[in-house]
Amino acid sequence: MSVAADSGLGRREATKLANRAAIISAARRVFAEMGYGSATVRDVVRRTDLASGTFYNYFPDKESLFRVVLEESAVEVRARVRAARRQAQSLEEFVAAGYREYFGFLASDPEAFELMRRNSGTIRAMFDEPIFGAGVEELAADLRAAIAVGIVPELDAEYMAAAMVGAALEVGVTMVRREPPDVEGATRFATTVLLGGMERLGRERRAS
Amino acid sequence: MSVAADSGLGRREATKLANRAAIISAARRVFAEMGYGSATVRDVVRRTDLASGTFYNYFPDKESLFRVVLEESAVEVRARVRAARRQAQSLEEFVAAGYREYFGFLASDPEAFELMRRNSGTIRAMFDEPIFGAGVEELAADLRAAIAVGIVPELDAEYMAAAMVGAALEVGVTMVRREPPDVEGATRFATTVLLGGMERLGRERRAS
DNA sequence: TCGTAAGGTGACGCCAGCGTCACGTCGAGC
DNA sequence: GCTCGACGTGACGCTGGCGTCACCTTACGA
Numbered sequence: 079m080s081v082a083a084d085s086g087l088g089r090r091e092a093t094k095l096a097n098r099a100a101i102i103s104a105a106r107r108v109f110a111e112m113g114y115g116s117a118t119v120r121d122v123v124r125r126t127d128l129a130s131g132t133f134y135n136y137f138p139d140k141e142s143l144f145r146v147v148l149e150e151s152a153v154e155v156r157a158r159v160r161a162a163r164r165q166a167q168s169l170e171e172f173v174a175a176g177y178r179e180y181f182g183f184l185a186s187d188p189e190a191f192e193l194m195r196r197n198s199g200t201i202r203a204m205f206d207e208p209i210f211g212a213g214v215e216e217l218a219a220d221l222r223a224a225i226a227v228g229i230v231p232e233l234d235a236e237y238m239a240a241a242m243v244g245a246a247l248e249v250g251v252t253m254v255r256r257e258p259p260d261v262e263g264a265t266r267f268a269t270t271v272l273l274g275g276m277e278r279l280g281r282e283r284r285a286s
Numbered sequence: 287m288s289v290a291a292d293s294g295l296g297r298r299e300a301t302k303l304a305n306r307a308a309i310i311s312a313a314r315r316v317f318a319e320m321g322y323g324s325a326t327v328r329d330v331v332r333r334t335d336l337a338s339g340t341f342y343n344y345f346p347d348k349e350s351l352f353r354v355v356l357e358e359s360a361v362e363v364r365a366r367v368r369a370a371r372r373q374a375q376s377l378e379e380f381v382a383a384g385y386r387e388y389f390g391f392l393a394s395d396p397e398a399f400e401l402m403r404r405n406s407g408t409i410r411a412m413f414d415e416p417i418f419g420a421g422v423e424e425l426a427a428d429l430r431a432a433i434a435v436g437i438v439p440e441l442d443a444e445y446m447a448a449a450m451v452g453a454a455l456e457v458g459v460t461m462v463r464r465e466p467p468d469v470e471g472a473t474r475f476a477t478t479v480l481l482g483g484m485e486r487l488g489r490e491r492r493a494s
Numbered sequence: 495t496c497g498t499a500a501g502g503t504g505a506c507g508c509c510a511g512c513g514t515c516a517c518g519t520c521g522a523g524c
Numbered sequence: 525g526c527t528c529g530a531c532g533t534g535a536c537g538c539t540g541g542c543g544t545c546a547c548c549t550t551a552c553g554a
Contacts, residue, residue: 088521088522089520089521089522090520090521090522090530090531093521093531093532094530094531097531097532112323113322113323113407113408113411114321114323114324115320115321115322115323115324115325115408116322116323116324117323118510118511118512119511119512119513120510120511120512121511128532128533129532129533129534130511130512130513130533130534131513131514131515131532131533131534131535132531132532132533133513134513134514135531135532138513139512139513195407195410196407196408196410196411197407198406198407199321199403199404199405199406199407199408200321200323200404200407202403202404203321203404214456234475236460237457237460237461237472237475237476238479240453240456240457240459240460241453241456241457241475241476241479243456244452244453244454244455244456244457245448245449245452245453246452247452247455247456248422248448248449248451248452248455249445249448249449249452251448252444252445252448253445264445267442267445267449267487268445268449270483270486270487270490271446271449271479271480271483271484271486271487272479272483273483273486274482274483274484274485274486274487274489275478275479275480275481275482275483276479276482277482277485277486278478278479278481278482278485279475279478279479279482281482282478296551296552297550297551297552298500298501298550298551298552301501301502301551302500302501305502326540326541326542327541327542327543328540328541328542329541336502336503337502337503337504338503338504338541338542338543339502339503339504339505339543339544339545340501340502340503341543342543342544343501343502346543347542347543495554496553496554497552497553497554498551498552498553499550499551499552500549500550500551500552501548501549501550501551502547502548502549502550503545503546503547503548503549504545504546504547505544505545505546506543506544506545506546507542507543507544508541508542508543508544509540509541509542510539510540510541510542511538511539511540511541512537512538512539512540513536513537513538514535514536514537514538515533515534515535515536516533516534516535516536517532517533517534518531518532518533519530519531519532519533520529520530520531520532521528521529521530521531522527522528522529522530523526523527523528524525524526524527
């Protein structure tokens with residue numbers, strides 16, 4: 079045994095992991111900077127010290143790579159947001175928890191954020207309705223559950239989910255641009271607006 | 287004079303206009319379907335009965351074409367939205383007018399909408415902060431003016447503008463997906479939410 | 495009716511990305 | 525230490541987009 083590596087892996091296994099990671103990391107930067115459409119496999123490989131042929135030992139093509147890159151970022155966020163929401167005991171907590179988790183993610187990983195923002199159109203078209211789209215679906219489901227229990231007034235859950243996610247996206251962009259990004263402030267703002275919106279929707283509904 | 291054309295233009299002038307229009311129209315569809323990045327000049331030309339060389343008599347390259355295509359749609363919307371807002375006599379009218387105009391546009395020209403949605407990331411990156419971005423700026427300015435006059439409670443105008451635009455974008459997507467799109471319903475929903483949000487922001491501010 | 499030139503045409507040369515494959519290297523296992 | 529095969533390598537053939545240009549058609553004006 080000539081093991082070497084600090085990890086428990088052999089050299090071969092280790093470089094394999096490293097190469098894959100290098101490709102994904104380079105791809106993340108490339109897709110974020112120039113967008114999926116104009117990026118080429120070569121662009122990614124060039125940001126790596128690998129040969130072009132090597133790429134194809136790891137991924138069959140650009141699209142597969144893109145899917146993996148997104149998976150790595152987005153799935154985790156969505157899961158975190160949803161988990162945070164699940165623990166909420168009140169409506170305010172429900173809304174705030176989701177926003178806090180999401181804004182926290184943006185602040186901590188601006189590159190992933192840029193990646194998703196830059197390619198949001200492509201993402202929507204490619205997976206039709208995933209990543210953010212699925213986020214909307216999940217939120218709508220959570221809202222419907224909350225309405226059923228009576229925590230949230232009766233309202234169009236689909237529209238409400240869309241409004242919440244849309245606001246999150248744009249407020250997030252604004253927050254990231256401010257230095258340093260104020261996660262708590264953005265969370266408070268978004269939460270207040272959306273809670274106020276639900277309140278008023280409830281009031282108007284009752285009035286009619 | 288062999289004029290011919292129904293319009294007052296000569297044949298040459300007429301085909302020139304028609305060719306330009308044909309290219310722009312084809313480009314709109316191509317960019318909407320495959321996104322700016324992966325679209326090629328050839329893709330556009332192929333949707334036309336023109337030869338590839340002809341394209342370069344009208345536009346120097348893909349980017350110029352893209353800018354013109356966007357200009358044609360976006361500038362007009364932004365102007366319409368802003369004009370509608372300007373006539374508003376109350377806060378409710380201010381918010382509702384903007385949304386109504388915007389949602390009306392989406393419903394009336396879904397292709398332009400698809401174009402902008404599909405390429406929103408590219409647009410942001412290319413013009414950095416135009417189209418929608420400029421929309422946010424304008425809205426923020428209008429909000430600040432309204433705050434100064436006392437119609438809108440003191441709040442972070444930039445965040446508020448972001449939230450309003452973000453909500454508009456996503457609610458718009460949802461609205462367009464419903465058949466038939468209910469412009470008034472979406473307008474009422476978005477307006478109520480955002481007004482409620484402002485209300486609550488004002489209340490919380492006063493409380494602190 | 496005729497000369498002129500505006501402008502459409504598409505083949506052309508160039509370039510870059512694609513995916514492959516024959517070769518070489520080097521770690522793994524004995 | 526030696527053999528073996530996994531895997532990195534980069535040149536290669538191919539494809540398709542790019543922008544150009546010599547040619548030709550035809551509207552225009554006299």
